[in-house]
Amino acid sequence: METRVETVRSTKHAVVVGAGIGGLTTALALGRTGWRVTVLEQAAAVGEVGAGIQLSPNGVRVLSSLGVLDRLLPTTFRPEAVEMRLGRSGRHVFRIELAETAVRRWGAPYLHVHRADLLDALLAATTGSGLDITLRTGSAVRSYEQDREQVTAVLDSGRRVSGSLLVGADGIHSVIRGQMLGTGEPRFTGHVAWRVTVPIERLGRDAPPPTACLWVGEGRHAITYRLRGGALANLVAVVERDAWRGESWTERGTREDALADFAGWHPMITTVLREADAHYRWALFDREPLENWTDGRVALLGDACHPMLPYLAQGATMAIEDAQVLADRLEAHRLEAQGLEAQGLERPGDVPRALRSYAATRRPRTARVQAGSRQNGQRFHQGGRFAHLPLWFLGKLAPRVYHRRLDWL
Numbered sequence: 001m002e003t004r005v006e007t008v009r010s011t012k013h014a015v016v017v018g019a020g021i022g023g024l025t026t027a028l029a030l031g032r033t034g035w036r037v038t039v040l041e042q043a044a045a046v047g048e049v050g051a052g053i054q055l056s057p058n059g060v061r062v063l064s065s066l067g068v069l070d071r072l073l074p075t076t077f078r079p080e081a082v083e084m085r086l087g088r089s090g091r092h093v094f095r096i097e098l099a100e101t102a103v104r105r106w107g108a109p110y111l112h113v114h115r116a117d118l119l120d121a122l123l124a125a126t127t128g129s130g131l132d133i134t135l136r137t138g139s140a141v142r143s144y145e146q147d148r149e150q151v152t153a154v155l156d157s158g159r160r161v162s163g164s165l166l167v168g169a170d171g172i173h174s175v176i177r178g179q180m181l182g183t184g185e186p187r188f189t190g191h192v193a194w195r196v197t198v199p200i201e202r203l204g205r206d207a208p209p210p211t212a213c214l215w216v217g218e219g220r221h222a223i224t225y226r227l228r229g230g231a232l233a234n235l236v237a238v239v240e241r242d243a244w245r246g247e248s249w250t251e252r253g254t255r256e257d258a259l260a261d262f263a264g265w266h267p268m269i270t271t272v273l274r275e276a277d278a279h280y281r282w283a284l285f286d287r288e289p290l291e292n293w294t295d296g297r298v299a300l301l302g303d304a305c306h307p308m309l310p311y312l313a314q315g316a317t318m319a320i321e322d323a324q325v326l327a328d329r330l331e332a333h334r335l336e337a338q339g340l341e342a343q344g345l346e347r348p349g350d351v352p353r354a355l356r357s358y359a360a361t362r363r364p365r366t367a368r369v370q371a372g373s374r375q376n377g378q379r380f381h382q383g384g385r386f387a388h389l390p391l392w393f394l395g396k397l398a399p400r401v402y403h404r405r406l407d408w409l
């Protein structure tokens, strides 16, 4: 519930719209560089559909620098390797060792984490560490207004919250992006994902391996991995559909429909689907890279500006990186302006300039990841072709490609 709404004219007050992974990381990164932050979240409580997320070392490094990793680590799972298998037979296509390699090569572990645990760790870090961050739930933002001095979030309730900058971290259906760019809804990609979690003890010998395991097939694929120290199996299973007819972009499906989509697949997939209590079905949307992410004192961040297919497992990680770059750019411009002022020179408007610099840094990188995620979708759904390639060839090629990709990230 919204307990208190204020109008603040402080030069160091940031308004963040959305308390997802992107919004909370932004609040934390800004809070740690001296900003007072108000986070406005439309939901009555911060939370997510129970499902997992893969965090590659580039995201883990940011969480570590923000002091979140220590809280998070006890709830995570470290996969031994990344594997690819054929969906029906389970035949191995390749395996790339990850547990030791990740820390040695990329300076941080590759982790699997429950989204609820990541949000809890971010919340604990934002609210429990003496930073000046306030979270207001039940606060849906309708629009923003701005002048030279400040920007104001206008809530559905009619109330207003002002600061010197506003971050639209309000997800794929962002109202902030809609107002800023007038862009329509994102594109339905023709892919729909089943997402389930199951206690590992229910799965017996059909428990998925302790790896990030990609199962490929014709027109569909799945990924299995473990969460919470290995106690929970997570499955994302994707099929192609001509259209998404649901009213919402996520809805509850049935066990029967999920099993029918993966009939004849390996028992590690079908057993997870059979044993799951809840079967969530997500329509997968993305959009072409946007030319512009800022409008004066307003910037977009995370899925609001670069929604992507989850096939490089980078959507949340990119939002986490955005948050750090945004805070860094604001701090760099503040220091530069301070230096100029000390020399008696004119102080430029630091917030809009810093936001433009943030967007210019992030846009090329996130556009490349958006494109790579799409390409992977096409590769994963031609799974039958892998069966005809010599395993020794794939075994040699795959680690090189995979390592190069994570080197770049």
Ligand code: FAD
Pocket: 017, 018, 019, 020, 021, 022, 023, 040, 041, 042, 043, 052, 053, 054, 055, 139, 140, 141, 142, 169, 170, 171, 172, 173, 174, 175, 193, 195, 236, 282, 284, 301, 302, 303, 304, 310, 313, 314, 315, 316, 317, 318, 319
């Ligand atoms: P969201 O998580 O969408 O948060 C937006 C928040 O804003 C929500 O809390 C919402 O309630 C709030 N909000 C919306 N509108 C308003 C408003 N008007 N006023 C106030 N609040 C508002 N990424 C990875 O890095 N690794 C993975 O392994 C991975 N797997 C995925 C698997 C699937 C099947 C899917 C669909 C995605 C996956 N992703 C993964 C992507 C990742 O989930 C998203 O990129 C990430 O959650 C985006 O975070 P966000 O904070 O930008 O947006």
